[in-house]
Structures are given as C-alpha cells and as structure tokens.
Amino acid sequence: xxxxxRREGSFYVLQFSELALAVFNEQGHMPLPPYIDRSxxxxxxxxxxTVFSNEPGAVAAPTAGLHFDTALLDALAxxxxxxxxxxxxxxxxxxxxxxxxxxDAGQLHSERVLVDxxxxxxxxxxxxxxxxxxxxxxxxxxxxETAAAAGELKPFSGETRLFIQAGYxxxxxxxxxxxxxxxxxxxxxxxxxxxxxxxxxVAYDHAVKQGxxxxxxxxxxxxxxxx
Numbered sequence: 001x002x003x004x005x006r007r008e009g010s011f012y013v014l015q016f017s018e019l020a021l022a023v024f025n026e027q028g029h030m031p032l033p034p035y036i037d038r039s040x041x042x043x044x045x046x047x048x049x050t051v052f053s054n055e056p057g058a059v060a061a062p063t064a065g066l067h068f069d070t071a072l073l074d075a076l077a078x079x080x081x082x083x084x085x086x087x088x089x090x091x092x093x094x095x096x097x098x099x100x101x102x103x104d105a106g107q108l109h110s111e112r113v114l115v116d117x118x119x120x121x122x123x124x125x126x127x128x129x130x131x132x133x134x135x136x137x138x139x140x141x142x143x144x145e146t147a148a149a150a151g152e153l154k155p156f157s158g159e160t161r162l163f164i165q166a167g168y169x170x171x172x173x174x175x176x177x178x179x180x181x182x183x184x185x186x187x188x189x190x191x192x193x194x195x196x197x198x199x200x201x202v203a204y205d206h207a208v209k210q211g212x213x214x215x216x217x218x219x220x221x222x223x224x225x226x227x
Contacts, residue, residue, distance in 0.1 A: 009109075011092065021056060031059050033180065044140045048216070057089035057112065063216045064137030064181045084122045086143040089115035090161075108163040108186050111139075114145040123153055123172065125161040138187045141194065144172040149168050164190040166197070175224045180207055180214040196226035 002014040016023060019111050020021045030048050032038040040048075050065035051073070073083065089112040123133055123144075145164065147156035148171035163186065176194060183188040203221055206212075212219040 035215055045135055052085055055087055059092045059153055060090045062137045062139040064220055067220050074144050084119040086140055088139045088143045090139055100139050108161055110159045110161050111145050113143050115158045116157045120153050120155055133172055135173045135176040137188050140175055141173050148172045164193050168193045170225055177220050177222055179218050179220050194225055195223040
C-alpha cells in the first residue's frame, strides 16, 4: 500500500509500506515517454536502457546514451578516447513544458546527481593536454555544470535544480551528443543555449527535411559550444 503525503507542484509524494523498488519491479512497466504512443513491450526493457547504467532511480533513460553499445565504446577506447561516467537520475519533469515561474526563478525540477573525484581528475587531465570534454546527452551537461557551479569542477553528490537557458556561461562541456527534443522543453532550451538558437534551428530544419527520427528512439546530433 501507499500513503499520499503531499503534493509538490505537478507531482505527488507517496510513502510505500514496503520497498518501493520491489513494487515497481513487480507491478510497473517500462516508463516510455508520453510521446511514444503505445504500450511497452518486453523489448523495451532492454532497448530503453543504456549499456552503462548501474543504479536504479531514473524515471526515463538518458536517450543520447542509447546510441552507444559495448562495441562502440570499445572502438572509442582503441582510438584513445577516454570515457567517464556520471549519475543523474532523470526526473519526470524532463517531459513537462517549461512554465513561466520556472523561467522567472531560474530553477527546474530537482534531479539527483553524482559526479565523483575520478571523473573530475580525468577532465582536468584532458584539459591539460588540450583535449575536449564531450557530453553524451543533456543529462550529462546538467550534471557536469552543476558540479562546476562554483567555477571549478569538483566532486558533487546531491540534488540539482540547475536551469540552463540563454545566457548561461558553460564551465565544463565543449561539445555534446544529443537527440532531437520536444518544443517548449527545458532540454531544447539547454541545447539552444549551448550551440546557439540559430544553429539549432538550422539543424532541426535539416532533420525534418531529411526525415530524421526525433525523441527517445530517434537520431542524434553532434553540437559544439557556440561561445
């Protein structure tokens, strides 16, 4: 059973009488985004999951990571491209349109973030030899920029409400891989802040004309930071 404790904006806080994760595993379904207009299937349990996920807690997959498999990661390693992992538990707010009060406050829905010392050291080493930091997905961008909020990337564990929009000064990420996002979403605002709105609109226009696939099971693009 579950007890409704309170409402927080568009969400409800419940308290379960047993371990919630066990209930989810037994009764739940793969949380496909609302724009995937079908019921989940057994294939989604594997397909809608990244190969490097290791800690339950997100309500949705970080979809840019779905383009990577073990073979691709091995190929990158053979070319001398180092990788490092962060944890960001995607919250349900990621699928909601941005509200005016969020823009005014400069804060989004809360998500849990973990950036460890090993990753920070790798980023520092990359910078020292003139390399670039490429984030796989908007979730990773939010993660790294949260950990560098004081101007320097440091280990971080906790909640983030960072809202990246036009005018934001990026501290860590040089380039990113990301899918094509919903209009009026915080994800699209982040991408426009990163690569420049005009550049992003050109990319989206090209994607539409060429029949690219959008959203979670769709195609991805490589973007470089505009400033």
